[in-house]
Amino acid sequence: MSCENFFREQLKLRGLRLTVQRKLVLEALHDQANPVSAEDVFTLIQSIEPSLDRSTVYRTLDLLKEIGLVQEIHSNDRQNYFELCGTRLPHVHMVCQKCGGIFTVDQNVFDSVQIILQKSLGFEAQWTQMTIPGICQGCHTP
Amino acid sequence: MSCENFFREQLKLRGLRLTVQRKLVLEALHDQANPVSAEDVFTLIQSIEPSLDRSTVYRTLDLLKEIGLVQEIHSNDRQNYFELCGTRLPHVHMVCQKCGGIFTVDQNVFDSVQIILQKSLGFEAQWTQMTIPGICQGCHTP
DNA sequence: GTGAGTGCAAAGCATTTGCACCTTT
DNA sequence: AAAGGTGCAAATGCTTTGCACTCAC
Numbered sequence: 001m002s003c004e005n006f007f008r009e010q011l012k013l014r015g016l017r018l019t020v021q022r023k024l025v026l027e028a029l030h031d032q033a034n035p036v037s038a039e040d041v042f043t044l045i046q047s048i049e050p051s052l053d054r055s056t057v058y059r060t061l062d063l064l065k066e067i068g069l070v071q072e073i074h075s076n077d078r079q080n081y082f083e084l085c086g087t088r089l090p091h092v093h094m095v096c097q098k099c100g101g102i103f104t105v106d107q108n109v110f111d112s113v114q115i116i117l118q119k120s121l122g123f124e125a126q127w128t129q130m131t132i133p134g135i136c137q138g139c140h141t142p
Numbered sequence: 143m144s145c146e147n148f149f150r151e152q153l154k155l156r157g158l159r160l161t162v163q164r165k166l167v168l169e170a171l172h173d174q175a176n177p178v179s180a181e182d183v184f185t186l187i188q189s190i191e192p193s194l195d196r197s198t199v200y201r202t203l204d205l206l207k208e209i210g211l212v213q214e215i216h217s218n219d220r221q222n223y224f225e226l227c228g229t230r231l232p233h234v235h236m237v238c239q240k241c242g243g244i245f246t247v248d249q250n251v252f253d254s255v256q257i258i259l260q261k262s263l264g265f266e267a268q269w270t271q272m273t274i275p276g277i278c279q280g281c282h283t284p
Numbered sequence: 285g286t287g288a289g290t291g292c293a294a295a296g297c298a299t300t301t302g303c304a305c306c307t308t309t
Numbered sequence: 310a311a312a313g314g315t316g317c318a319a320a321t322g323c324t325t326t327g328c329a330c331t332c333a334c
Contacts, residue, residue, distance in 0.1 A: 017288060017333050038323080053291045058324065074275060076216050078299090079323060094265055103265060109258055116251055122279025123236050123245060129275045137264025159308050159313060180298080195316045200299060220324090221298060 003030060003069060003084065010067045021052055025060040026069070026084075034102045035073050035081035035093060075131040085128075092127045096136035103136065145172060145211065145226065152209045163194055167202040168211070168226075177215050177223035177235070177244050215244065216273045227270075234269045238278035245278065 007026055008018050028044040029036070036044070042057045061082050064070035073081040073093060090107040110127050117123045149168055150160050170186040171178070178186070184199045203224050206212035215223040215235045219242060227233070232249040252269050259265045 015288080019289065019333070021290070051291075054323095055292085055325075056290060059289085074216060074218060074273070076272060094259070094263075094267065096265075097268070103263055105259065105263070109255060113251060113255055117236070117247065117274075117276075121236075121245055121247070122282065123238075123276050124278075124282060125236065125274050125276040126239070127274075129239075130272060132259075132267050132269075133271045134259075134265050134267040136266075140264065140266060157313080161308070161314060163315070193316075196298095197300075197317085198315060201314085 003086070007064075007067065007069060010069075016063075020049070021056050022060050022063070024049055024052065025057060026064065029064075029070065029082065029084045032083070035083040037079045037081050039079065041082070071128060073129055073131055076133050081131070090128045092132065093130075094132040094134055094136075096139055097133050098135060098139035101136050101138070149206075149209065149211060152211075158205070162191070163198050164202050164205070166191055166194065167199060168206065171206075171212065171224065171226040174226075177225040179221045179223050181221065183224070213270055217242065217244070218275060232270045234272070234274065236274040236276055236278075238281055239275050240277060240281035243278050243280070 003026060004023065007022070011018050011022075024045045025041060028041050031044075032040075038054070038057050038061060041061070042052070042054050045052050045057070061070060061072075065072055065082075069084060069086070071083050071085045073083060075081055075095065091104045092107055092110065094103040094105070095101070096103070107127055110125070114125055114127075117125050145168060146165065149164070153160050153164075166187045167183060170183050173186075174182075180196070180199050180203060183203070184194070184196050187194050187199070203212060203214075207214055207224075211226060213225050213227045213235075215225060215237070217223055217237050218239055223244065225235075233246045234249055234252065236245040236247070237243070238245070249269050252267070256267055256269075259267050
């Protein structure tokens, strides 16, 4: 797992340590196809290491974010989601407001809008860090 | 104030009532140039009507959202923001991840992307219900 | 051995809810 | 009079924090 080596390296760089808990969080994220909430990560690890605490999950997600291994996705439901980055090309998430289904599109779909925002406002949009709400095909015609 | 008439009309349509509190919330929003948090609304009204409760603010904002007079903006700080939108065309919000500044663009900027998502995935995106994270001009070159 | 990291419990904070009383219609 | 609306207080849910103990280095 190249992620883990990179993580270890970055930790050493900062005088931090690679613990069992940190490995578990990284692994849990690595196994997911879709973004997961902190609670999801917590639950996933529960079965392997029941003693792990929620606060450790939060602290580790924060750390991973800082290092740049993890992206936080701001959703419109209360909680935020996390995703290991680097495994795929940058992509944008959509969430169906009815069924909760998650869909993705390639970031380049937004290239034209990106340029408009850039030129008109000087705003550099970060598409990969958000979730587009909407209604999916299945829920649209029930 | 045409907002209030529209509000009154929509309330009647649903068998709901126009109360002093609801008028105050609408008024408070009407006076703001920029989006405000629920707490802001609460504070603004405090000086006029100190007995008004936070929960009433939340309930009223919810109601106004449902009616379509108010748009909710999901920011990156903890709290969300609200904005009266009956007076303008539907618009999309952007939040600077550094300074927290809120910017807006007209919804039609997204027309082309809307069609792409629609045709390729059958996904009907709801642009006005999301917030685009990014870096604003001011924070980009400090 | 030393300081970073953890679990635990408690605190924060924005928001929501249950309920008895009040007010609009 | 009836039903919707409000204030109050308590609860909720996600997240953060303080602290003493533990463990990676």
